[in-house]
Amino acid sequence: MSDGGAVARHYTHGSLLEAIRLGVEKLGKTPETVTIDDPAPIDEFHIGGRRASDDFLSQLPLNDGTHVLDMGCGLGGGSRFAASRFGCRVSGVDLTPEFVKT
Numbered sequence: 001m002s003d004g005g006a007v008a009r010h011y012t013h014g015s016l017l018e019a020i021r022l023g024v025e026k027l028g029k030t031p032e033t034v035t036i037d038d039p040a041p042i043d044e045f046h047i048g049g050r051r052a053s054d055d056f057l058s059q060l061p062l063n064d065g066t067h068v069l070d071m072g073c074g075l076g077g078g079s080r081f082a083a084s085r086f087g088c089r090v091s092g093v094d095l096t097p098e099f100v101k102t
Contacts, residue, residue, distance in 0.1 A: 011096040016075075020102065036084050043077030053078045054085070062086035074099050 013019060023042070024034050040050045048055070062068065064087035070079045073092025076099075083090050094100050 008096045008098075012098050014098075016098050016102045036080055039075075040077060040081070043075050044081065045074065046078070050077075050081065053081055057082055057086065062088045064088065067091070069093070075102060 020039070021031075023039070024031065027034070027038055029035075029038060037050075044050050044053055046052065062082065066086070066088040068079075068082055068088050068090045070076075070082070070090055070092040073079050073094050074096075076092050079090040079092045082088055092100075
């Protein structure tokens with residue numbers, strides 16, 4: 001079994017929230033105007049990105065009565081997409097405390 005602490009250390013940025021704020025500013029957006037699609041290229045950094053999320057989730061019977069568990073949710077991009085696109089409730093779990101806090 002792998003060491004969850006080693007995984008968390010590997011992915012910890014140290015100033016992730018500030019980096020996201022700067023990225024939002026570079027887009028010419030504010031926290032109030034940024035959309036769910038704006039950070040998708042870096043927010044869903046799994047293989048296939050947003051398209052893979054949509055292709056996979058579209059095959060499931062998700063709706064406003066569904067509760068989904070996102071294991072390894074990272075920053076929550078896939079979770080937010082699922083909730084936005086399908087109206088389902090999503091709970092995310094991740095090994096990296098900085099991701100969860102952010």
